[in-house]
Amino acid sequence: MTHPPYADRLVRLRQRMSETATDMVVLGPSSHMMWLSGVNPHGDERPVMLMVSQNHAGFLMPRLNADAARQATDLPFHCWSDDEGPDAALAALLADCSATDAGLSVVLDETMRADFALRVLDAMDCPERRFTDDTVGLLRAMKDTAEYDALKAAHLLNDAAVVEAFSSLEEGMTEWDVQAILHEHYKVNGATPEFTIVGFGANGAFPHHHTGDTKLTRDMAVLIDTGCRLNGYPSDMTRCGWFGTPKAEYEQVFKVVEAAVQAAVAASKPGVRASEIDRAARDTITAAGYGPQFLHRTGHGLGIDIHEPPYITATSDVELRAGNVFSIEPGIYLKDRFGVRLEEIVILREDGAEILSEMPRTMQRS
The missing domain is CATH 3.90.230.10 (Creatinase/methionine aminopeptidase superfamily)
Structure with a gap:
């Protein structure tokens, strides 16, 4: 990642994910996303998410916001445009995160829009989900x-x-x-x-x-x-x-x-x-x-x-x-x-x- 604080935070998150048997963390436009990546995208009805697994971290990003968000991070973007919709980009991001198996343990951003969260859950195979209390939330609470x-x-x-x-x-x-x-x-x-x-x-x-x-x-x-x-x-x-x-x-x-x-x-x-x-x-x-x-x-x-x-x-x-x-x-x-x-x-x-x-x-x- 471009800025050292965010690279260190990603390492710490993955360590915490391992400790808590978490397969993937999904964050929406929020303070959680800003803390982990430095990206603070415009929040509206267009799905924006940061997904982190042990082997991949990347964004689902509306194409019209990509250039602005790129200034804060070098994590990969899975972009989508209004004329095509987010489903294909979301599926590709989930595949890159190795999140296609059944019963994965997924942490969802509790501040995320409900329709964003449901879109992720509907695209996965019977995931077990919880919120960020013991992962991102716990790490954010311990200030560096x-x-x-x-x-x-x-x-x-x-x-x-x-x-x-x-x-x-x-x-x-x-x-x-x-x-x-x-x-x-x-x-x-x-x-x-x-x-x-x-x-x-x-x-x-x-x-x-x-x-x-x-x-x-x-x-x-x-x-x-x-x-x-x-x-x-x-x-x-x-x-x-x-x-x-x-x-x-x-x-x-x-x-x-x-x-x-x-x-x-x-x-x-x-x-x-x-x-x-x-x-x-x-x-x-x-x-x-x-x-x-x-x-x-x-x-x-x-x-x-x-x-x-x-x-x-x-x-x-x-x-x-x-x-x-x-x-x-x-x-x-x-x-x-x-x-x-x-x-x-x-x-x-x-x-x-x-x-x-x-x-x-x-x-x-x-």
């Missing part, structure tokens, strides 16, 4: 050095944007005004906005508040949850503060959420189940009397996608591995008053969790 470097750079840029946003707070400005400050910082520094939540006052009690026209007044809580995308990888962080003199109740809630973050970070080690990290955060908040006000999971994985496995939930038995990247973001939400959420993105090292952000979690004051 290049991915770490990209994620770290995105988070350092995000740090600077959030610092600027809090330092720019003025009475009378709207949530949209703060969002504009963040987005301009991203753009000036070569990044694009990924998402932004700015919640003033009681709006912070909605975990997924839509940034709006609420105006900032004295003695009001401020929550900023935001991220940018730099060199293909996103950042994600939440910081909270108070515009004016914070109420004692806010300070108390802030301390509880900070203790929950610390507990979850301390629990984050290779070999620990995701549910144990969630429990560390949730037990801290419950012990302080705010259990019902912690409304969501403790975290989500982050990589090419802003939300991807592993998910840090109370019901997840996934055993975490070195290289996993995920958020730790407990929160307490008091309706009609305020919300406090503090979020870090961590990468698991052999000795524990490394936090990607370098911005302190201390209460921001204006």
Whole structure:
């Protein structure tokens, strides 16, 4: 393959396929395809797939997209045009992958269009199919050095944007005004906005508040949850503060959420189940009397996608591995008053969790 990261990932995938007795992996236009090959084709109703077996890797590719996709990979294309349809090209690709026998073990991209997946299954002889959890998904969840470097750079840029946003707070400005400050910082520094939540006052009690026209007044809580995308990888962080003199109740809630973050970070080690990290955060908040006000999971994985496995939930038995990247973001939400959420993105090292952000979690004051 043209680029060394993708060649290495293909080797690792084939090794994992051998370990899991997988005969073939089939990916559609998705983050999985982008991670494995660097190809990010236009996704529409025309079937596009990357198929990998031990003896072959190649694309089913609409002819009108081939030249653009060729810039990212030197893997072979089985092209088809609108006037002939994809069936012959698909059959040729399956033959090259030695995928014509009955009962083969096939991994399908769970994010692929259903009609693409069914087209592959219908063209095969009684395949046994599953999704990517123990192959591509598992490998994607363990970030390599290049991915770490990209994620770290995105988070350092995000740090600077959030610092600027809090330092720019003025009475009378709207949530949209703060969002504009963040987005301009991203753009000036070569990044694009990924998402932004700015919640003033009681709006912070909605975990997924839509940034709006609420105006900032004295003695009001401020929550900023935001991220940018730099060199293909996103950042994600939440910081909270108070515009004016914070109420004692806010300070108390802030301390509880900070203790929950610390507990979850301390629990984050290779070999620990995701549910144990969630429990560390949730037990801290419950012990302080705010259990019902912690409304969501403790975290989500982050990589090419802003939300991807592993998910840090109370019901997840996934055993975490070195290289996993995920958020730790407990929160307490008091309706009609305020919300406090503090979020870090961590990468698991052999000795524990490394936090990607370098911005302190201390209460921001204006």
